[in-house]
Amino acid sequence: MNIASFLETLLGGLMVGMLYSLVALGFVLIYKASGVFNFAQGAMVLFAALAMARFAEWIPAWTGLNNPVLANLAAFIIAGAIMFIVAWLIERLALRHLVNQEATTLLMATLGISYFLDGIGQTIFGSDIYKIDIGMPKDPIMAFENVFEGGILINKEDLYAALIAAVLVTLLSVFFQKTATGRALRAVADDHQAAQSIGIPLNRIWFIVWCVAGVVALVAGVIWGSKLGVQFSLTTVAMRALPVVILGGLTSVPGAILGGLIIGVGEKLSEVFLGPYVGGGIEIWFAYVLALVFLLFRPQGLFGEKIIDRV
Numbered sequence: 001m002n003i004a005s006f007l008e009t010l011l012g013g014l015m016v017g018m019l020y021s022l023v024a025l026g027f028v029l030i031y032k033a034s035g036v037f038n039f040a041q042g043a044m045v046l047f048a049a050l051a052m053a054r055f056a057e058w059i060p061a062w063t064g065l066n067n068p069v070l071a072n073l074a075a076f077i078i079a080g081a082i083m084f085i086v087a088w089l090i091e092r093l094a095l096r097h098l099v100n101q102e103a104t105t106l107l108m109a110t111l112g113i114s115y116f117l118d119g120i121g122q123t124i125f126g127s128d129i130y131k132i133d134i135g136m137p138k139d140p141i142m143a144f145e146n147v148f149e150g151g152i153l154i155n156k157e158d159l160y161a162a163l164i165a166a167v168l169v170t171l172l173s174v175f176f177q178k179t180a181t182g183r184a185l186r187a188v189a190d191d192h193q194a195a196q197s198i199g200i201p202l203n204r205i206w207f208i209v210w211c212v213a214g215v216v217a218l219v220a221g222v223i224w225g226s227k228l229g230v231q232f233s234l235t236t237v238a239m240r241a242l243p244v245v246i247l248g249g250l251t252s253v254p255g256a257i258l259g260g261l262i263i264g265v266g267e268k269l270s271e272v273f274l275g276p277y278v279g280g281g282i283e284i285w286f287a288y289v290l291a292l293v294f295l296l297f298r299p300q301g302l303f304g305e306k307i308i309d310r311v
Contacts, residue, residue, distance in 0.1 A: 004148035009268045011154060015162035017264020019223060022165040023241035024248065024256040025172060026216045031250045032176075033185050033209035036106035042238030043117035044214060046230075047086070049221030050121050051079035053130035053230040072134050076222070083214030086117070091207040118232070127232065132225040136160045161223045168219055172212070173253050185209055243291035249301030258302060263287045 023045065030038035055075035065071050094109050137156040145151035176182040187198075188205050221230075224237050244263050248255025271283040294301060 002148075004144075004152055005272075007144075007148070008152045008154075009272050010265060011152065012158065013265035013268035014261055015155070015158040015264070016268070017261040018162040018165045018169070018257075019220070019260075020241050020244045020263055021169055021257045021260025022216065022223070023220045023238055024244040024260055025169060025253065026213045026220070026238075027241065027245045028248075028250065028253055028256045029172075029209050029213045029216065030110075033188055033206055036103050036110060037250070038110045038213070039107065040110045040114035040117060041213070041217065041241075042235035043114040043121070044083070044086075044217035045221045045224070045238055046232060046234045047117045047121045047221075048079055048083055048214065048218035049132065049225040049230045049234060050125040050130065051082050052076060052218065052222050053132045053225060054125045055079060056132065057130070068133070069135065076218070079218055080215060083218055084211050087207055087210035087214050090210055091203060095206050095210075096203050118235070122232070130225075130230040132222055132230060134222060134226055136226055157227065161227070164219065164223065168216065169253075169257055172216070173257075175212075176253055181205075181208060240287065243287035245301075246291040247294055247301055249303040252301065252303035255301055255303035263290070266290060 023041070026041040026044065027038055030036065030041070052075050055078050056072050059065055059071045059074050059078075060068075065074075090113060094113065095106075098106055098109060137160070140153050140155050142151035143154050176185065184200050184205055185208075187200055188202060220237070221234065224234060228234065228237075241260075244256060244259040246259075247262060248257070248259030267283045267286050270286045275282045
């Protein structure tokens with residue numbers, strides 16, 4: 001492999017890795033606020049993508065609006081409002097009744113939420129394969145032709161998607177580290193009762209973080225839906241982000257970013273360098289093997305907090 005091909009593979013891995021990071025952030029956000037792993041994240045991504053795709057179809061039919069940009073913008077706003085309503089219902093009907101409960105109880109609640117969103121999404125929006133077209137260019141471009149012979153092939157859709165994901169990830173990182181609400185979220189994650197005792201409203205914090213996770217799910221759903229189409233297999237995208245969370249650490253936003261980049265680059269490079277020797281398909285299972293290694297030797301991940309129990 002020459003240097004141009006290597007850089008082309010590396011850039012492709014970085015762009016895919018940034019999308020993984022975006023999905024992984026949904027897991028990290030919920031865990032930091034509630035201390036529970038949110039198995040409903042994949043269902044949230046699918047539900048948000050379905051809402052965006054279907055309203056992008058329905059709005060022109062209902063209003064006669066022929067401008068696809070305005071139709072997509074209106075559909076995105078409506079889908080975002082729906083995710084806020086979903087967050088409010090989750091907090092009002094489930095989470096507020098489970099304050100100070102065991103993590104296992106909250107985990108089972110997210111499983112129930114996941115199945116509910118899958119079912120209600122299919123009932124409301126249908127179960128066909130839908131298309132999201134937000135105008136991202138799909139034609140590849142050749143870059144650095146003056147530097148490398150033949151240049152480097154870059155997928156413009158992946159590049160635009162990675163830039164969108166990077167902006168959102170940066171904003172969320174600033175939100176967590178620099179705002180009072182972000183600090184309150186970290187306090188709630190450390191100890192629910194202690195946070196309540198100093199006046200932090202637990203219900204409001206959970207509502208905020210589920211709203212933010214809903215927006216993250218919407219952006220991730222729109223990007224992945226544009227690339228793959230909106231179908232119920234989209235929930236597996238969230239499963240691809242699980243190794244990212246394990247690698248970076250459940251409590252770390254920077255860990256989700258770095259973990260996503262490592263997984264994305266590792267998948268692409270391993271497929272190119274190791275795939276020919278194992279018959280291909282290594283890109284499918286590479287991330288899970290890497291996650292297993294981390295679970296054996298560093299279960300808290302690269303940036304996760306090591307828990308020490310003193311007796």
